[in-house]
Amino acid sequence: MPAAPPPEILAAFEAAKGFMPADEGLALYAAAVTAGRLGLPLLEVGTYCGRSTLLLADAARRAGVTAVTVDHHRGSEEQQPGWEYHDPETVDPELGVMDTLPAFRRTLYRAGLEEHVLALVGRSPRAAALWQAPVGLVFVDGGHTDEHANADYEGWAPRVAEGGLLVIHDVFPDPVDEFTGQAPYRIYLRALASGAFTEVSATGSLRVLRRTGTGI
Numbered sequence: 001m002p003a004a005p006p007p008e009i010l011a012a013f014e015a016a017k018g019f020m021p022a023d024e025g026l027a028l029y030a031a032a033v034t035a036g037r038l039g040l041p042l043l044e045v046g047t048y049c050g051r052s053t054l055l056l057a058d059a060a061r062r063a064g065v066t067a068v069t070v071d072h073h074r075g076s077e078e079q080q081p082g083w084e085y086h087d088p089e090t091v092d093p094e095l096g097v098m099d100t101l102p103a104f105r106r107t108l109y110r111a112g113l114e115e116h117v118l119a120l121v122g123r124s125p126r127a128a129a130l131w132q133a134p135v136g137l138v139f140v141d142g143g144h145t146d147e148h149a150n151a152d153y154e155g156w157a158p159r160v161a162e163g164g165l166l167v168i169h170d171v172f173p174d175p176v177d178e179f180t181g182q183a184p185y186r187i188y189l190r191a192l193a194s195g196a197f198t199e200v201s202a203t204g205s206l207r208v209l210r211r212t213g214t215g216i
Helices: 007-015 022-036 051-063 101-111 124-130 146-159 183-194
Strands: 042-045 067-071 117-121 135-140 160-168 197-203 206-211
Touching (some): 007 022, 022 042, 022 051, 022 197, 022 206, 042 051, 051 101, 051 117, 101 117, 124 146, 146 160
Parallel strands (some): 042 135, 135 160
Antiparallel strands (some): 160 206
16 A cells, blocks of 8 residues: 555645645655655655645655755746736735745644755756755656746756656646646656656656656
């Protein structure tokens, strides 16, 4: 049976702001626990308010490793004012721009997981250019344009260790089901076509792939 988070972590996940459904969250957690056995960090691109970070953090705590999460905290395209996924509560009242960092920190604090997370605040490509260490898992859940999705893939997929996992969220094969294009689906296809990754599981829009070859 796949590993499941403790009840209090699952409750914190369900209470946190975010868009990931519970079944996908459970699949992400199981993947993170598996990847944690490599003894390497678990890395997430796209933090938002920390909903999925909670799952990676608890899996990291369980494995004795660190969860790393990367986000500029100004919101992705579909979260901006006027879009369906915009939440006015995430807007800084003084600056008038999105800032999800305070909500993220509250999420971690309330769950007691702060010490297990390294939060990198900034643009994903800049962080990826500086990060040279291998990781056990990369979870791609950032911007949904081709530019951003490809940058996340090209920046972070090379860091996935042999036997490690690449997890991609919002993979929608049918354009009718997708809200901002099919960029995550296209990087998923790119990963499979590379020969470097083999699909392990699919749950809703979440795809889990294992590194079984070199390159991207």
